[in-house]
Amino acid sequence: MYSAAMSTADRLVESTRELLWERGYVGTSPKAILERAAAGQGSMYHHFKGKQDLALAAIRRTADEMTATAESVLSRPGTPYERIEAYLLRERDVLRGCPVGRLTMDPDVIASDALRAPVDATIARIRQRLADVVEEGRQQGQFAADLDAEEIASAVVATVQGGYVLARASGSPAAFDAGVRGLLALLRPA
Amino acid sequence: MYSAAMSTADRLVESTRELLWERGYVGTSPKAILERAAAGQGSMYHHFKGKQDLALAAIRRTADEMTATAESVLSRPGTPYERIEAYLLRERDVLRGCPVGRLTMDPDVIASDALRAPVDATIARIRQRLADVVEEGRQQGQFAADLDAEEIASAVVATVQGGYVLARASGSPAAFDAGVRGLLALLRPA
């Protein structure tokens, strides 16, 4: 199921990442994790304190990966508008939803400061990075001078997160694309 | 806990609606529903076939209520922009999230066509109603002629749904408001 070179601890984290993405925290049981990782109970409780501790390791890894992907796309060459466009149009597994954002709908994640922290940090960092790009475009005159960069960045992130909701509700990625195109049309420089 | 005039079946549905909102489908147990409704096992299995059947009744009721609220706000007097603004700014329990949209992150809801159907129908209907308003504004010249009404409507709904994600991640409704203000700034007629 995983590369033979992967340690048991790593297999446990990877299985947990997948299951958190597919089923969320409350929907993921230790048993399911162990089966997917082909590991026994003993291994899990040797490497991690329990379900929450393992989930925290998994969430951190996913959060770091997503932050890196976003930073990378937004640092590519191009005008501010083009970079935001690239962020919005980057390839996504739309129907699976956002592996970080979906955790905000999980009651046990929201109830735990430790589990929520990496989720909050990831979204805040991407939003800030987007705000920097918007501000740059504003200074250059590509965007209207009276726009608030932080607010536009929030709208961009929200459109992405909400796009997943639309897509999953309708069972089709088209709904995500429609929202993104709508936002880009409003943002497009004249 | 509920009005004494409320039937056992109604109490069960209301309890389920609350719990689905707070914890989602996978996070809600029949036991928790029964405790909140002050009902016994027998009542639940007499009135409903099981957890899924009860959840379906609860989701339908919530979906109908949300559709009615949206239609009502969007039908108020005012220019198209003002009506969209009213929809975006209407009072919301932001940190609790959207009782319909949150269900799209629930694996068991998405896996069941029966449970997903009312979620899909609600979002599609609100989006269509918004598209009609946008189209009206476009015809009147309040919005740019080259905008696609359906796409703008998708962006509006996505911003709301994604706004809940931002708010819950940060633990503050301010993040929702920022996204909404950003979108309104982009949409605002000159």
Next chain:
DNA sequence: GTCTATATCTGGATAGAC
């Protein structure tokens, strides 16, 4: 219609052998 009793399975964790 509602109650209690019961059944079976899973959730989440511990204990101790190897």
Next chain:
DNA sequence: GTCTATCCAGATATAGAC
């Protein structure tokens, strides 16, 4: 480090009494 055995509570449902 990993395994198996075991634990107790909860999830979901059925049976049958009242």
